[in-house]
Amino acid sequence: MDLNFSKKDETFRRTVADWMKSNLSGRFAQLKGRGGPGDEHSLHDLRHEWEKRMAESRWTCVGWPKEDGGRGLSIEQQVIFFEEYARAGGPGRVGHIGEGLVGPTISTFGNDEQKKRFLPPIVAGEELWCQGYSEPNAGSDLANVRTKARLENGEWVIDGQKTWTSLAMHADWCFVLCRTEEDSKLHRGLSYILVPMRQSGITVRPIMQMTGTSEFNEVYFDGARTAEDNIVGRPGEGWSVAMGTLAFERGVSTLGQQMQFRNELDAIIDIARQNGRDRDPMIQRRLVDAWIGLKAMRANALRMLSRPAAAELPREAYIYKISWSIWHRDLGKLAMDVLGPDAEIGEDVPYDLSSLQRLFLFVRADTIYAGTNQIQRNIIAERALGMPKEPRR
Numbered sequence: 001m002d003l004n005f006s007k008k009d010e011t012f013r014r015t016v017a018d019w020m021k022s023n024l025s026g027r028f029a030q031l032k033g034r035g036g037p038g039d040e041h042s043l044h045d046l047r048h049e050w051e052k053r054m055a056e057s058r059w060t061c062v063g064w065p066k067e068d069g070g071r072g073l074s075i076e077q078q079v080i081f082f083e084e085y086a087r088a089g090g091p092g093r094v095g096h097i098g099e100g101l102v103g104p105t106i107s108t109f110g111n112d113e114q115k116k117r118f119l120p121p122i123v124a125g126e127e128l129w130c131q132g133y134s135e136p137n138a139g140s141d142l143a144n145v146r147t148k149a150r151l152e153n154g155e156w157v158i159d160g161q162k163t164w165t166s167l168a169m170h171a172d173w174c175f176v177l178c179r180t181e182e183d184s185k186l187h188r189g190l191s192y193i194l195v196p197m198r199q200s201g202i203t204v205r206p207i208m209q210m211t212g213t214s215e216f217n218e219v220y221f222d223g224a225r226t227a228e229d230n231i232v233g234r235p236g237e238g239w240s241v242a243m244g245t246l247a248f249e250r251g252v253s254t255l256g257q258q259m260q261f262r263n264e265l266d267a268i269i270d271i272a273r274q275n276g277r278d279r280d281p282m283i284q285r286r287l288v289d290a291w292i293g294l295k296a297m298r299a300n301a302l303r304m305l306s307r308p309a310a311a312e313l314p315r316e317a318y319i320y321k322i323s324w325s326i327w328h329r330d331l332g333k334l335a336m337d338v339l340g341p342d343a344e345i346g347e348d349v350p351y352d353l354s355s356l357q358r359l360f361l362f363v364r365a366d367t368i369y370a371g372t373n374q375i376q377r378n379i380i381a382e383r384a385l386g387m388p389k390e391p392r393r
């Protein structure tokens with residue numbers, strides 16, 4: 001790992017911090033710390049305006065190459081950008097699925113026309129995306145996808161159901177993994193198709209989560225249509241494109257995520273100081289363990305990110321997903337124990353919760369999305385330790 005911040009980088013850090021200070025103000029000030037875990041629904045329209053404000057100053061897609069409309073920042077400067085963003089209390093980004101997942105996928109696997117059509121509105125913060133992979137019988141076993149698409153008069157016609165689709169209620173487009181070859185099985189015969197969400201063939205139904213809010217949805221495709229050209233990669237070769245998208249999910253923004261974790265841990269430590277829980281040796285020990293865990297995660301993340309970007313996951317990425325998700329889940333429990341009896345009190349119960357209560361409830365999902373921890377362990381067993389593969393049905 002070779003990650004040193006030069007003088008130029010430190011100047012850049014001040015530029016980002018100053019921009020955040022002067023722009024996350026006025027009507028945007030209310031966005032500080034909002035839109036995070038369990039709070040994704042809040043202030044959406046204003047956060048969308050914020051995305052466009054960032055775009056005006058070229059602070060979206062900072063790691064994308066310049067030819068794709070990005071800022072072409074070095075890894076070091078991307079790390080700085082995301083850290084300063086989180087340090088200033090920058091809100092959850094409404095454009096993160098476009099910027100972090102489908103944009104890099106189109107850049108890597110798409111053709112020139114697709115890049116011209118789809119990348120600029122992501123950079124401008126204008127078009128929002130959602131990810132149409134999971135189905136009622138295809139989650140960990142993603143190759144079991146049943147949603148179908150067929151060509152009819154120069155258009156793909158899509159029928160089927162996706163589920164757990166985050167932010168589908170706000171999305172303009174969805175990248176849909178679907179079966180385009182009749183009777184094909186497993187990874188073969190799948191395609192990666194870009195589908196406009198605002199059409200009569202699509203129904204979005206919110207799923208209530210235990211936070212009392214609905215970050216994800218069921219999405220029904222009932223004769224939904226999209227142009228024949230809106231396929232990334234060749235028909236039947238969608239699996240490798242879909243896996244490419246998952247590899248991009250690791251992104252440099254994970255460092256910003258850690259700054260966010262640091263903010264959460266600091267808030268918990270502050271509460272422990274105020275309510276005297278910091279005198280309890282068991283709580284002290286857990287707070288120290290959390291702090292050590294955060295340092296170890298940062299080292300692993302920097303090691304992972306200092307490798308050149310590639311459409312395949314480095315080994316560190318598998319360890320990383322497991323370690324941060326368990327750490328974050330445990331932080332939620334620690335927060336409740338530090339709050340003590342206050343953890344059980346909500347204003348306007350059941351659902352007007354404090355940010356730590358929302359955190360506690362939402363982090364249960366961290367060990368599930370982007371590949372469950374059991375699946376990550378299977379992959380580590382097979383790829384890192386060379387153990388036998390699970391038999392396929």
Ligand SMILES: Cc1cc2nc3c(=O)[nH]c(=O)nc-3n(C[C@H](O)[C@H](O)[C@H](O)COP(=O)(O)OP(=O)(O)OC[C@H]3O[C@@H](n4cnc5c(N)ncnc54)[C@H](O)[C@@H]3O)c2cc1C
Nearest residue numbers: 131132133134139140141164165166365368369370372374
């Ligand atoms: C907050 C949140 C947001 C999400 N957003 C999206 C989204 O935007 N788009 C999208 O497409 N999906 C999304 N998902 C879905 C997510 O990708 C799936 O939940 C995940 O892949 C697991 O699939 P599943 O829920 O069908 O569980 P299953 O695959 O049915 O798994 C159930 C349990 O069995 C275990 N299991 C399954 N197979 C094995 C195995 N082979 N070995 C050992 N254990 C196994 C799992 O680890 C899990 O504990 C989201 C999920 C969450 C929680």
